[in-house]
Amino acid sequence: MKKSDYAALRMRWMSAFGLALVLSGCGDKGQAEQTQKPAESKPAAQATKPAATPAATPVTNSPAVATMGTLSVSQGDLEQLLRSLSPAQRQQLTANRAALEQVVRSSLAEKALLGQARAQNWADKPEVKRAIQAAQEQIVFRSYLDSVSQPPDTYPSEAELQQAYEQNKARFVQPASYRVSQIFLAAPFNDAEAVAAARKKAAELVKRARAPQADFAQLAQENSQDKESAARGGDTGFIPLQQVVPELRSTVQRLKKGEVSEVVQLPSGLHIVKLVDLRDSRQVPLTEVQVQLRDTMRAQRQQDAARAYLEGLLNAGTVSIDGKALQGAVDGAK
The missing domain is CATH 1.10.20 (Histone, subunit A)
Structure with missing residues (x-):
């Protein structure tokens, strides 16, 4: 594929990403939402009915991933989209099935819209012609400049x-990272009664967590009100110190491996933390x-x-x- 074709394809699919934002939230409402007609605008000398949308030509003669009337997004279309993305973007999109399906739906909507525009010769409007020419020139400019500035394959040696x-x-220094488990008890700072009750419970939990053979993970699962970490036994994984909540950094830094902290009060509630493991910084x-x-x-x-x-x-x-x-x-x- 030529670079100019690649750039044009990328622009097309990036517009589908933009349209996905407009349509976000529609994907879970079922087929009825997909077939709903857009509000009709009635410019002068235009038909009131939406123009018929001609079938789109698939990139390759491959199975249709999605269809809407005579329109379709083929497997080849989707493969070209995925190849046009960076590895990180591709991994992020393919890991999120809902987002991927939304992009496909957005592409169908884009094809329908383009079909209506073509039926009305929208590309012949002077301002659209100027925009098309400017976009074409920019694609040619970027493609040619890329070709003349490309480093040799041997660089760098x-x-x-x-x-x-x-x-x-x-x-290229990886900072020290701390694997911390936590028990969180919600107690808004301005609610004295809730704070007092939470402190009493937290003190008891610290005592139990420090007992010989204590199972901190089980205590977190049964008592922590942070549902996400509680489901993992309080485990927050390895994180650099700078990513620890500022009010907890000094506490985490002082802990020895396996040690349980005192109760730490934050505006949102009370924390009890245990240092499960520590990875030193390394080159x-x-x-x-x-x-x-x-x-x-x-x-x-x-x-x-x-x-x-x-x-x-x-x-x-x-x-x-x-x-x-x-x-x-x-x-x-x-």
């Missing part, structure tokens, strides 16, 4: 990669970050090359700017 790693070694080796570092270096090299290429074009000739015409354009845009 192993030596350059090692040098960049050494120069930025501080960036992440190059082998673990070389893919990320290589991508970063290539992107930076391409950005620098693109800037230099554009500056070279300007330096190749004499640029003359008409101040009066420039101000006229500014005034005309107001």
Whole structure:
């Protein structure tokens, strides 16, 4: 696939993502919502009925993932969408079935809308023609600039990669992380009666949690009012200290492995925490970050090359700017 085709495809599917936001919340209302007609606008000299929507041509002759009347989103359409995303975006979308289905529904709505627009020759409107031309020029510009600024496949070399790693070694330090379990008792700060009752219960829980052979996970499951962590026996997983609630950081930092804290009061309630495990900070080796570092270096090299290429074009000739015409354009845009 040519880069210009790729860019156009990406723009099309990104607009489907935008439409997904407009349609969010509609996905759970069933088929009736999908077939509901949009409110009809009646511009002068236009038919009051929505124009018929011609069938869309699938990207490949592949099974339909979704259909709506004569419209369809094929398996090939969806595969092209997924390939056009970054690995992180692709993983996020494929892991969320509801979001993926919403994007498919949004694409059907987009195809229906485009069909109506084509039936009314909407692309022939002067302002739309100008926008299409501007978009086409921007795609060609970006595609060509990418081609002339692409770093060679051999960049960066192993030596350059090692040098960049050494120069930025501080960036590749993984901070110490703490695996903390908690018991939370809700007690709003301004409710003295609730705080007193919660403190009494919390003191008893601390005593039980510190007893020999105590099962903190069971105590959390039975007593913690933070449902999400309670379901895991209070476990919040490994987190860097900077991601711990500020009011709890000093408490967590002082704990020894296996130790249970005193009751800590926050505006929302009372916390009892146990340090389950601790991972010391470590220098992440190059082998673990070389893919990320290589991508970063290539992107930076391409950005620098693109800037230099554009500056070279300007330096190749004499640029003359008409101040009066420039101000006229500014005034005309107001």
